[in-house]
Amino acid sequence: MSVGKNIRMNSIFNPDDGKCVMLPVDHNFLVGPIRGLENVEETLKRALMGRLDAVMVSPGQAKRLAHLFRKRGSPALVIRGDWSNAFREKTYTLPVRSIQEILIAHPRDLLHLGATGAVIYYFVGYGDEEKQAQHYERMRWFIKNCEAVELPCLVTVMPMGEKVSGANFVDFLELGVRMAVEAGADMLEVPYTQDVDTFRRIVAAAKGVPVLCAGGPKAARLRDTLEIVVELLHAGASGVVFGRQVFQSEDPAALLNMLYALVHEGKTVEEVLGLIGRRIRLKTLAEKCIGCRLCEIICSSSHGSSFSMGKARLRIREAQGKYVISTCTLCGLCAKACPVGAIKVNVELGRLEFNEEKCIGCGKCVEACPTEVLKLDEKGKPLICDRCQGDPQCVRWCPVEAIIAEVY
Amino acid sequence: MELTELWVENMRIDRIINPESGKMLILEIDWANDAYSERIIRDCRNYCDGVIVSKDQVNRLHPYLMGSSAPAFIIQIDWKSFYQGFQRSLYENSEIVNSAVEEAILLGASSITSSFIVGHDKDEDEARNLEAISFLARACERAGVPLIIRCLPFGRRITKENFCRCVELGARVAMEAGADIVAIPYTGDQPSFNRIVYGVNIPILLLDVQTPLGRSIDSLKSALEIGAVGAIISYETLKDYTTQKVKIIYEVIHGGS
Numbered sequence: 001m002s003v004g005k006n007i008r009m010n011s012i013f014n015p016d017d018g019k020c021v022m023l024p025v026d027h028n029f030l031v032g033p034i035r036g037l038e039n040v041e042e043t044l045k046r047a048l049m050g051r052l053d054a055v056m057v058s059p060g061q062a063k064r065l066a067h068l069f070r071k072r073g074s075p076a077l078v079i080r081g082d083w084s085n086a087f088r089e090k091t092y093t094l095p096v097r098s099i100q101e102i103l104i105a106h107p108r109d110l111l112h113l114g115a116t117g118a119v120i121y122y123f124v125g126y127g128d129e130e131k132q133a134q135h136y137e138r139m140r141w142f143i144k145n146c147e148a149v150e151l152p153c154l155v156t157v158m159p160m161g162e163k164v165s166g167a168n169f170v171d172f173l174e175l176g177v178r179m180a181v182e183a184g185a186d187m188l189e190v191p192y193t194q195d196v197d198t199f200r201r202i203v204a205a206a207k208g209v210p211v212l213c214a215g216g217p218k219a220a221r222l223r224d225t226l227e228i229v230v231e232l233l234h235a236g237a238s239g240v241v242f243g244r245q246v247f248q249s250e251d252p253a254a255l256l257n258m259l260y261a262l263v264h265e266g267k268t269v270e271e272v273l274g275l276i277g278r279r280i281r282l283k284t285l286a287e288k289c290i291g292c293r294l295c296e297i298i299c300s301s302s303h304g305s306s307f308s309m310g311k312a313r314l315r316i317r318e319a320q321g322k323y324v325i326s327t328c329t330l331c332g333l334c335a336k337a338c339p340v341g342a343i344k345v346n347v348e349l350g351r352l353e354f355n356e357e358k359c360i361g362c363g364k365c366v367e368a369c370p371t372e373v374l375k376l377d378e379k380g381k382p383l384i385c386d387r388c389q390g391d392p393q394c395v396r397w398c399p400v401e402a403i404i405a406e407v408y
Numbered sequence: 409m410e411l412t413e414l415w416v417e418n419m420r421i422d423r424i425i426n427p428e429s430g431k432m433l434i435l436e437i438d439w440a441n442d443a444y445s446e447r448i449i450r451d452c453r454n455y456c457d458g459v460i461v462s463k464d465q466v467n468r469l470h471p472y473l474m475g476s477s478a479p480a481f482i483i484q485i486d487w488k489s490f491y492q493g494f495q496r497s498l499y500e501n502s503e504i505v506n507s508a509v510e511e512a513i514l515l516g517a518s519s520i521t522s523s524f525i526v527g528h529d530k531d532e533d534e535a536r537n538l539e540a541i542s543f544l545a546r547a548c549e550r551a552g553v554p555l556i557i558r559c560l561p562f563g564r565r566i567t568k569e570n571f572c573r574c575v576e577l578g579a580r581v582a583m584e585a586g587a588d589i590v591a592i593p594y595t596g597d598q599p600s601f602n603r604i605v606y607g608v609n610i611p612i613l614l615l616d617v618q619t620p621l622g623r624s625i626d627s628l629k630s631a632l633e634i635g636a637v638g639a640i641i642s643y644e645t646l647k648d649y650t651t652q653k654v655k656i657i658y659e660v661i662h663g664g665s
Contacts (some may be wrong), residue, residue, distance in 0.1 A: 028607075029584035032577040038607050058584035059542070063549065064610060083538055083585075085531055093573040094527060094565060100535035103499040104542030104585060112550065141499065 004150030008116045009186065011076040012054045012152065013210060013238065019263050020212060020239035021256065023047055023246055024056035026080050031092045036247035043247045044068055050256030054078050054116070056241065059105055062113045069114070076116035078154060081105050081142055084121055086160055099123065099161060103138055107146040107153075118146055119154040119189070124176035127162030136179065143184040155185035156214070170198045177205045189214055189241050192228060196235045203236035215242035222255070223396065226269045229262050239263050270391045274407055279350030280387050281406045282314075282327045282395070288402040289323040291316060295394035295403060302393040303383070313385035314394060314403075315373050325402060326371045327394075328352065328385035337368035343384060351387040416552030421588070423480040423518040424458040424554075425637070429662040432638035434613070435654070436460040438484045439643050442468060451651045453479055455658040458518065460484050460640070466515050473516075480518035482556065485509075487522050487540035498543050505540070509547040519589075520548055521556040526578035527563040538585060545586025557587035558615055558640065572600045579608045591615040591640050594627040598634055605635040614639040628660055 001009070013020045025044060027034050037043055040061055048055075048068060054076040057065065062079045069077055084101040088094065101121060110118045122139050126132040139155065146153040157180050159172035170193050180188060189212045193199045203211050213232045219225045225245050232240065240259060249255045258272040296312035304311060315326040330350065335343040342358035343365055345351075361380030375383055387405075395405045425432050435456045437445040449459060449472045458480040461469060466481065473481050485508050490498060498505065512520050524541050528534040541557055548555040559578030566574055572595045579590045591613040595601045605612055614631045616639060628639055638661050645653070 026584070028580045032573070033580055033603075033607055038603070039609060040607075041609055059545065060582075060584040060586040063586060064583070083535070083542070085534065093570060093577045096531065098531045100531050102497060102535045102539040102542075104539060105546050106499065106502060109546040109549065138497070138499070 002150050005147075005152055005186070008076070008150070009152045011116045012078065012187070014053060014264060017264055018210065018238060019233075020053045020210070021051070021259050021263050022054040022056055022078065022212060022239065022241040023052050023075075023256065024241055024243040025061065025247065026056055026058045027243060029058040029060075029080065030084060030087050032088070034244075036244065041065055041068070043252065047246060047252040047256060048075070050253030051260040052256050053239070056080065056119055056243075059110065059113055062110075062115065066114060077114055078117040078119050079105075079110045079113055079115040080120070081107060081110055081118045082120040082138075084123070086121075086123065086158075099126070101135055101138070103142060107142065107151050108149050111149050111151050115151060117152040117154055117187070118142070119156060121156045121158060122176055122180050123158050123160040124179065125159045125161035125164035125172045132161075136183070139180065140183045146186075147184060152186040153184070154187045154189055154212075155180040155183075156189040158191065169193070170201065174202055174205045177202055177211075181205070181207055181209050185209060187212065187238075191216060192232065196231050199232065199235040199237070210238035211236070212239045212241045213237045215240060215245040219245065221401065222249075223269060223273070225255075226258060226262060226272060229259060230269060233263065279348070279407065280390065280392065281330070281350065282385075282387070282392060283404045283406050284325040284327060285402045285404065286323060286325055288400045289316065289325055290400055290402075291318065291323045292399065294397050294399065295325075298393045298397045302388060310375070311377060311383055313373060313383055315371075326373050327403070328373055329371060331370060333368040333370060334365035334374055334382070334384070337364040339364060343382070349387075349390070351389075352384045353386070354382065354384045356381060417554050417588070420518045420552070421554045424482070426457050426662055430637070431632070431661050432457040432613070433658050433661045434458040434460060434482065434638065434640045435479075435646065436484075436640055436642035437646065438462045438465060440646070445469065446472075448646055448649065449473075449479075452649075452654045455651070455655045457638070458482050460521055460642075463511060463515065466517075481516070482519040482521050483512040483515065483517040485512070485520055485522050485544060487537055487544070490540050490543075491536060498539050502543050502547070505543045506547045506550075509544070509551050509553060513551055513553060517553070519554045519556055520544065521558060521591075523558045523560055524578055524582050524585075525563070526559055526561045526574045526581075527565040529563055529565070538581065541582065541587070542585045548588075549586065554588040555586065556589040556591060556613070557582040557585075558591040559593075560615070561593070572596065576600075576604050576607070579604050579612070583608045583610050589613060589637075594631055598630055601631055601636075602634045611637040613637060616641040616644050625657070625660060628657065632661065 025040050052075050056078045058080050082103050085096045086099045088096045120142050143153050157176035159169050187210045191214050246252045246255050261267040261272045293316050296309040297307050299312040300308045317324045332345045335345050340358045342355045344353045346353050365382050366374050392405050394403050433456045437448050438461050456479050460482045545555050561574040575592050575595050579592050582590050589611045593615045614636050
């Protein structure tokens with residue numbers, strides 16, 4: 001690799017771990033105004049308070065917002081070198097009728113705008129073979145000219161067009177990745193294939209070229225987003241390109257910090273969510289509960305090997321057509337009632353601790369419990385809520401977020 | 409972008425902007441024949457800050473464009489002209505764009521303008537239009553010339569219902585492609601126009617075209633209140649202009665009357 005390109009690649013990817021967190025804000029160019037990018041400058045100002053390695057912008061934004069990237073330590077600028085209408089779905093103004101993809105700049109021009117890298121799309125799956133060939137030719141031309149000016153080229157591979165279906169999506173993605181690698185792409189961005197094994201196939205097809213994963217539409221739950229990132233990293237991804245997930249969140253900088261901690265610092269989801277080693281309070285939102293009782297099932301299975309709702313450390317009851325969620329409130333009455341001190345409240349970690357050896361199975365704790373969630377197992381020992389050692393499974397599995405872990 | 413080019417670009421923009429009010433009125437006369445365009449510029453040269461002309465018109469009208477009090481001139485480059493004789497995309501033929509910009513600088517233009525039509529019947533035409541203005545923006549960046557893009561919602565796909573969204577789409581795309589100033593028609597009400605001014609975040613001019621929502625001097629006042637930096641008046645006003653009419657518009661823009 002030439003010196004110029006090597007320096008630029010290491011500005012996009014952290015040289016210590018070879019990974020990258022990139023924030024794309026070029027959506028307005030492709031689909032028109034979208035939520036979260038009503039004013040790109042203000043969104044970027046908020047996001048840049050978090051940690052990230054690179055920002056993806058259109059040429060116009062690069063020129064307009066250069067003042068945001070002037071100081072030392074600013075993220076690298078990856079500037080778009082093409083445009084497409086392919087993402088204008090029915091919900092957008094003037095929806096697409098025939099997919100178009102054009103180049104809008106020579107790589108030399110992007111370098112002139114202060115680019116550390118360039119980005120273009122490569123769609124694979126056109127019904128028209130000639131159009132596919134022209135698209136490949138354009139990508140090849142662009143990459144060749146990026147090489148001439150030592151500008152690293154990121155190719156976003158997307159299965160798109162008449163030939164693509166749900167069944168062959170991964171095959172087309174793999175084909176597109178191979179074609180982009182053969183054309184000389186320096187880094188790749190791909191959509192998530194929805195499972196680790198197929199994503200590993202894509203990483204393998206890249207033959208050592210760094211693969212970044214696109215975030216796609218905003219996920220319903222933050223935890224889902226973060227868990228996908230961990231999966232991707234395990235599958236060999238070199239980082240993420242998360243746009244809507246970030247700028248449509250309430251606090252873009254906080255989410256970027258979480259992504260950075262996962263990607264660069266190898267932290268777990270629980271760690272970045274700030275749950276481990278902190279005092280946790282379970283907050284219940286009964287109005288959201290749909291009565292699926294998944295929390296009870298998962299509670300019993302995570303504390304033993306059985307799926308028995310009778311062994312859950314929380315309780316769902318139906319009263320007057322509504323559901324009532326009862327969880328341990330850490331009132332400490334069970335600990336006070338225990339004659340042998342087998343139950344203790346760990347104030348620092350905010351959870352109950354149970355010493356099975358001391359327990360005599362008298363059942364006084366169950367009688368003292370005001371929420372009636374405490375019960376005895378078949379051996380006569382109380383089933384206490386230990387907050388799953390900082391990662392409450394009821395919170396994790398509830399499909400409607402009716403139980404929330406609050407750090408206090 | 410190099411610092412020198414930035415200040416050259418700013419210097420050229422400052423030639424169009426009225427130093428007292430910080431606003432501008434531009435007359436588009438490239439559609440008019442020789443005699444009529446000469447008449448307009450002769451009558452109205454004291455009531456405008458810039459004129460949009462074609463390269464050929466510069467040769468004919470240059471006596472009116474000389475002197476420190478003369479309006480700045482902006483050269484109109486028709487994006488379709490780039491595709492004459494070429495079937496392929498512009499990326500391999502970008503010299504044609506570069507030479508068009510260079511020619512405009514040599515003539516002494518303060519800015520370059522082109523149009524972006526929103527609502528082409530064919531998606532291929534939209535792509536070509538965008539490709540042309542993008543390469544034009546790149547050439548202008550290199551040369552340090554500001555680029556004014558006029559967004560024109562036009563065609564069968566534009567309806568009264570989607571008009572505002574189409575104007576917004578056009579303005580956003582033009583800005584992201586690299587326009588320095590965007591000219592758009594009035595969207596009919598202040599909130600929708602304000603949304604565009606807030607989102608686009610570059611100077612916006614009001615474009616004088618016949619829209620489904622009508623046009624009036626009130627639209628101009630309303631747009632100026634929200635943050636438009638001036639207007640481009642064209643065929644719709646100038647086809648039956650009087651000097652007095654142009655003077656009133658000039659005073660509305662600069663004097664706030």
